[in-house]
Amino acid sequence: MHAFDIEKSAIDRCRQRFADIPQVDLSQSSFINFEYPPCQLVVADASLFFCPPEAFAAVWQKVDDSLQPGGVFCGSFLGPEDTMAREPESEQTFWKTVTVLTEQKVRLLFEEYHVLSFTEHKRSGLTPQGTPHDWHIYAVVAQKG
Template sequence: MPHDISWDEYNAHQHGRAPRQLLLEALALRRPDVDEALADVPGGAHDVVPAPPVGAPVAVDLGCGEGIEVEVLLAAGWHVHAVDGEPAALARLVARVDPAVRDRLHVQHRAFGEVGDLPAADLVHSSYALPYCPPEDFDALWRRVRGALRPGGMLVVQLFGVRDGAAGTSGMTFHTLAQVQGLLAGLDLLHWREEDEPGTSFTGPKHWHVFHVVARRPAVG
C-alpha cells in the first residue's frame, strides 16, 4: 500500500463491493448442492449466499478488513473469528452486523506479527491479506494457519508471487511457485490459479502475480 494511502481509507472504500469469488467457490465446493443453485441465479455466484452448513462451523478470516466476506459467512450460519490490524474497520463491521447474529462474530484487533494460536477452524480465509505479513513473521503465522485447520478444513487464500508489481516492498512477503507448493504440502488442492498479468488496483494500474488457492486438510491424518 503506498505511503500516502491509509489502510482505513482502503478498507472503507471496499464497502459495497461483491464478495470475493474465491470464497464463494470454496463454499460451493464444501456444499456441492450450491453448485446447482449458482446456475439458476442471475449474475452467478456474487448474488447467492450458500445455505448454512449443519453444525454451525467455525471460520477464521485473517486480515478481514471491512469484513465483506465475514458477513457472507455469518449469513451462511458460521461462527467467524475476524482478525485485522485496523480497529476502525473492525468497529464498522461490528456496527453493521445484525444483532441477531452478532454472538457468532468474534473480532480480534491484531497485526499479523501479534497473532497467537488460532481457534480450531473448518475454514481459514485470507483475501489478498497474507502478503502484507512481514517476512520475519510469515512462517510463524503460516504454522498457526495450518495448525488451526480441522481435519477436512479448507484454506482459502491469495499469496503474491515474485513477479508482482509490488515485489520488493518492505514489510511484504512474496513467494516463488516452488515455495507456495511447499506451503501447501500435505493438503488436497481443490482450486489453483496463477495470475500473472497486468491489471488495476485501488491505486491504479498494476502487474499482478497472485496464487489463488483453495486447499483442504485431509479428513484423516
C-alpha cells in the same frame, strides 16, 4: 466466526456491518499476535501477503495448526512479478513489509493438503487510484488431510 485486523478502523467498520450477527468475533490484532482458534475454514484472501516476511513462517504454522483435519483453506499469496514485490522507486510502496512467494514455495505450504484449486493470476492494469499495477497472485483452495 473469528476475524481480525491490525487497523482499528477496519474492526469498527466490521462491528457496524455485523452488529446483528452475534457469531462474529472481531479482534484488533496482528498476524503474529492473533490467537488462531481451531476451525474448519480459513479465508485469507489478499491478506497473508501483508504479513511481515520475518513472521510469515510462524504465522503460517499458526494457521496450519488451527485448521482441523478435513478443513479448507481459501486464500491468496503474492507472486514475485507483482508490483508490490518489486523494489520501489518511491517510499509509497509496501515492498519491505510484504511476503512474496514463488510458486514452488506456495506449493510446499500445501504438501499435506489435497489441493482443490491452484490458480496463478497475472494481469496488468490500473489500481482504483489510476496507478499502473502488475498483479501476480497465487490463489489456493485446499483441504487439510
